[in-house]
Amino acid sequence: MSTARAERLPSSDPAAVRCRIGARGISRSFGPVRANVDVTLTVRPGTVHAVVGENGAGKSTLMRMLYGLDQPDAGSVIVDDEEILLSSPRAAIERRIGLVQQELAIIPELSLLENLVLGQEPGAFGRIDWKAAQKRAEELSRSVGVAIDWSASAARTSIAIQQQVEILRLVYRGADVLILDEPTAVLAPVQADELLGLLSSLRDAGRTVIFISHKLDEVLSIADHITVLRSGRTITELEPGEIDRAGLAAFIVGDSEMPNRPTTRGNPGTVVLHADAISAVDDRGVTRLDGVAFEARAGEILGIAAVAGNGQEELAEVLIGIRASSSGELSLDGQGIGRMSVRARRRAGLAYVSADRKQEGLALGLSLADNSIASPALKELARAGWLRPSAVAARVDAVLGRAAVRFGSASDPASSLSGGNQQRVVLGRETIGKPRVLIASQPTRGVDVKGIGYIHELLRRARDEGAAVVLFSEELDELRELSDRILVLHRGRVAGVLDGESSRAEIGELMLGHTSHASHDRPVEGEDA
Amino acid sequence: MIDLLLASAITLSVPLVLAALGGAIHRRSGTVNIGLEAHMILGALIGAVVSGATGNWAAGALAGLVAGALSGLLMNLVITRLKGNEIIVGLGYNIVMFGVIGYVLRAVFGVSGTLQVDGLQRMPKLVIPGVADVPILGALISGKDPLFWLCVVLVPVLAWLLRSTTWGVRLRATGASEPASASLGLRTLAIRDGAGIVAGALAALGGVALSLGTVGLFNENMTAGRGYVALAAFYFGRSKPLPTALACLLFGFFDALQIRLQTVGGFNADIISTLPYIAVVVVLAFTGIRQHYRGARALS
Numbered sequence: 164m165s166t167a168r169a170e171r172l173p174s175s176d177p178a179a180v181r182c183r184i185g186a187r188g189i190s191r192s193f194g195p196v197r198a199n200v201d202v203t204l205t206v207r208p209g210t211v212h213a214v215v216g217e218n219g220a221g222k223s224t225l226m227r228m229l230y231g232l233d234q235p236d237a238g239s240v241i242v243d244d245e246e247i248l249l250s251s252p253r254a255a256i257e258r259r260i261g262l263v264q265q266e267l268a269i270i271p272e273l274s275l276l277e278n279l280v281l282g283q284e285p286g287a288f289g290r291i292d293w294k295a296a297q298k299r300a301e302e303l304s305r306s307v308g309v310a311i312d313w314s315a316s317a318a319r320t321s322i323a324i325q326q327q328v329e330i331l332r333l334v335y336r337g338a339d340v341l342i343l344d345e346p347t348a349v350l351a352p353v354q355a356d357e358l359l360g361l362l363s364s365l366r367d368a369g370r371t372v373i374f375i376s377h378k379l380d381e382v383l384s385i386a387d388h389i390t391v392l393r394s395g396r397t398i399t400e401l402e403p404g405e406i407d408r409a410g411l412a413a414f415i416v417g418d419s420e421m422p423n424r425p426t427t428r429g430n431p432g433t434v435v436l437h438a439d440a441i442s443a444v445d446d447r448g449v450t451r452l453d454g455v456a457f458e459a460r461a462g463e464i465l466g467i468a469a470v471a472g473n474g475q476e477e478l479a480e481v482l483i484g485i486r487a488s489s490s491g492e493l494s495l496d497g498q499g500i501g502r503m504s505v506r507a508r509r510r511a512g513l514a515y516v517s518a519d520r521k522q523e524g525l526a527l528g529l530s531l532a533d534n535s536i537a538s539p540a541l542k543e544l545a546r547a548g549w550l551r552p553s554a555v556a557a558r559v560d561a562v563l564g565r566a567a568v569r570f571g572s573a574s575d576p577a578s579s580l581s582g583g584n585q586q587r588v589v590l591g592r593e594t595i596g597k598p599r600v601l602i603a604s605q606p607t608r609g610v611d612v613k614g615i616g617y618i619h620e621l622l623r624r625a626r627d628e629g630a631a632v633v634l635f636s637e638e639l640d641e642l643r644e645l646s647d648r649i650l651v652l653h654r655g656r657v658a659g660v661l662d663g664e665s666s667r668a669e670i671g672e673l674m675l676g677h678t679s680h681a682s683h684d685r686p687v688e689g690e691d692a
Numbered sequence: 693m694i695d696l697l698l699a700s701a702i703t704l705s706v707p708l709v710l711a712a713l714g715g716a717i718h719r720r721s722g723t724v725n726i727g728l729e730a731h732m733i734l735g736a737l738i739g740a741v742v743s744g745a746t747g748n749w750a751a752g753a754l755a756g757l758v759a760g761a762l763s764g765l766l767m768n769l770v771i772t773r774l775k776g777n778e779i780i781v782g783l784g785y786n787i788v789m790f791g792v793i794g795y796v797l798r799a800v801f802g803v804s805g806t807l808q809v810d811g812l813q814r815m816p817k818l819v820i821p822g823v824a825d826v827p828i829l830g831a832l833i834s835g836k837d838p839l840f841w842l843c844v845v846l847v848p849v850l851a852w853l854l855r856s857t858t859w860g861v862r863l864r865a866t867g868a869s870e871p872a873s874a875s876l877g878l879r880t881l882a883i884r885d886g887a888g889i890v891a892g893a894l895a896a897l898g899g900v901a902l903s904l905g906t907v908g909l910f911n912e913n914m915t916a917g918r919g920y921v922a923l924a925a926f927y928f929g930r931s932k933p934l935p936t937a938l939a940c941l942l943f944g945f946f947d948a949l950q951i952r953l954q955t956v957g958g959f960n961a962d963i964i965s966t967l968p969y970i971a972v973v974v975v976l977a978f979t980g981i982r983q984h985y986r987g988a989r990a991l992s
Contacts, residue, residue, distance in 0.1 A: 271869070
């Protein structure tokens with residue numbers, strides 16, 4: 164990607180606009196919260212501009228204003244060097260600005276082609292010219308070097324493809340400024356690389372890209388310019404050559420606020436969880452786990468690494484009991500738990516942090532207090548079926564205090580917290596009862612740098628309190644930092660178990676199944692059946 | 693015997709097909725139209741009254757259609773613009789409609805229950821020469837009223853509209869994900885209102901098929917829950933025109949069968965008359981089980 168940047172021709176725009184889109188002294192408050200304070204941003208035409216900052220640093224607020232979804236209290240949006248008022252997305256679209264939000268505007272019921280042209284269908288008198296649409300779609304995907312089966316139903320395509328379609332839709336609609344709000348947060352590493360490639364092609368074709376990301380490596384690899392926001396203010400603007408990862412992280416969290424991250428290892432004891440020859444199929448009946456066997460010991464963190472689609476989701480679900488295994492044995496302290504319900508497993512000492520925080524981890528509409536006590540351990544807080552208020556209050560304090568959750572009132576809904584704080588509530592609740600085994604699936608997904616530090620601390624604490632922690636993560640560095648051992652899955656089988664100190668290259672080789680790169684992004688066979 | 697049963701099944705299906713197709717279109721736009729029953733009874737009354745006043749069945753049908761369109765719009769506005777819950781609004785709308793019609797029958801026409809309209813012209817039966825005497829086929833397509841032929845045309849036309857026009861694609865998009873569609877600049881509320889108008893108009897034509905069909909009079913109970921049966925039909929047909937119409941034919945068949953069994957005698961009439969409704973419950977249970985298995989596999 165860096166070579167692409169070096170060889171790229173200067174912006175083709177002869178008018179030599181200096182700032183294609185940006186902000187001049189923008190401030191925006193929501194009640195007492197000052198989301199943006201005197202923010203300045205200059206995005207040059209034909210560049211990729213990254214905006215980085217913690218959750219709550221004001222990035223999304225700024226992007227919403229650049230797209231006309233919201234308007235500044237003071238200052239103004241700049242388009243083509245002019246201060247203008249973007250009163251609505253319609254006005255932004257007229258200035259050829261497009262936004263890809265985290266919630267994709269892809270309609271699952273329609274085909275990808277229908278999604279692409281929706282709202283601006285080619286044809287006359289209401290009849291859609293599908294041939295013209297197909298031709299245009301193929302031109303678009305060819306021009307940026309991605310392969311898309313346009314006739315496929317959107318519901319059956321991966322989120323990575325949906326995202327590509329959404330980006331191409333903006334291009335189809337004539338946008339030449341593309342704003343992407345954390346596009347890679349939901350993608351597996353291989354998919355993220357593909358997306359970054361797509362963004363590079365768009366830039367090389369002269370378009371302007373703004374993207375938000377928490378993943379500093381990808382920011383450094385693709386961006387031409389980086390703007391750092393902290394607490395709603397512009398901290399600095401950088402170029403990737405001027406700074407390394409650690410330096411950038413320091414700008415993001417501020418000097419003094421970097422959480423302390425000891426790299427202590429665990430003290431593995433006896434085997435707690437024993438899995439033998441576990442096999443399982445996914446919802447479509449495709450085999451995802453094929454004879455997986457491992458042990459997890461008290462006081463250790465066992466990392467699970469895999470390229471997305473190689474069985475790690477299914478393994479987490481099989482362990483907690485959400486998904487039935489088709490064969491194999493699972494035992495906890497020598498007792499078979501493979502046929503037990505989720506409830507019985509939790510009683511027996513399993514705890515679970517779901518990868519889907521918003522659906523499975525929390526009831527977002529309920530209060531923090533309710534979320535803190537929601538577990539089979541609820542009985543401890545009740546007498547004859549009646550909850551004892553004092554016991555409930557004590558438990559809520561303990562959970563929220565343990566996880567150092569920053570909150571207003573315990574009666575606020577869980578949805579009022581930032582993503583990182585929400586995840587802390589989940590971890591606090593799951594670890595307060597000193598579980599024998601903690602299954603943590605993607606616990607830091609979509610969480611900012613500082614929040615990640617807290618979550619790692621909670622995982623270590625659970626380990627030190629004697630839990631066997633099984634950590635599923637797509638972040639190799641996270642696995643290497645935390646794990647005592649790393650188990651690598653490839654095509655539903657155990658490709659190997661490595662020491663936690665292993666290098667990225669060693670782990671990566673196992674993740675790709677010891678073979679050439681040709682097959683590394685192909686999921687388990689039968690995927691396209 | 694079988695000819696008579698089939699002919700009767702098709703005639704009885706026509707009101708159901710019209711209402712269910714309207715409901716299906718509305719469903720595709722994202723709203724479950726519980727008020728089909730109300731639109732039907734309104735269409736039946738207006739159709740009968742105007743046919744009587746003009747002596748022309750087509751004028752009656754047209755008036756019924758317009759009344760239904762307005763009725764559909766009115767109900768839909770409460771759902772789209774006032775953000776009313778579609779189930780509650782629909783149920784309430786049915787209750788209000790039947791109350792108002794009962795009152796109007798008494799206050800304006802001075803009758804209760806049944807209204808015999810003087811000079812009412814029924815719809816013609818279109819006998820197709822040559823085909824009429826062919827076994828089965830004659831019973832299937834000859835001697836049917838114009839609304840039957842409208843149904844025959846509507847099924848493929850609606851399927852085509854949904855698939856191949858901007859209106860259809862935008863309607864489906866709105867129904868599947870309204871916020872996403874709105875963010876793409878679609879006028880989703882207008883699209884939904886349009887679908888509500890179509891639903892009201894088609895359901896009202898279903899009512900016209902009842903009052904200007906075989907009997908040629910209006911009765912305040914003449915819809916007999918057909919608006920709800922239509923709900924079951926488009927649910928079973930997953931809101932696709934052809935499967936929805938086929939579901940209506942199935943229900944129409946049981947209705948015809950029920951009537952035949954009544955005339956044969958030997959069975960308890962009250963129990964026999966529940967036959968079509970039992971068929972609805974069986975079909976819904978079947979649909980539910982089928983969706984359960986589909987859903988289990990589709991989850992990702």
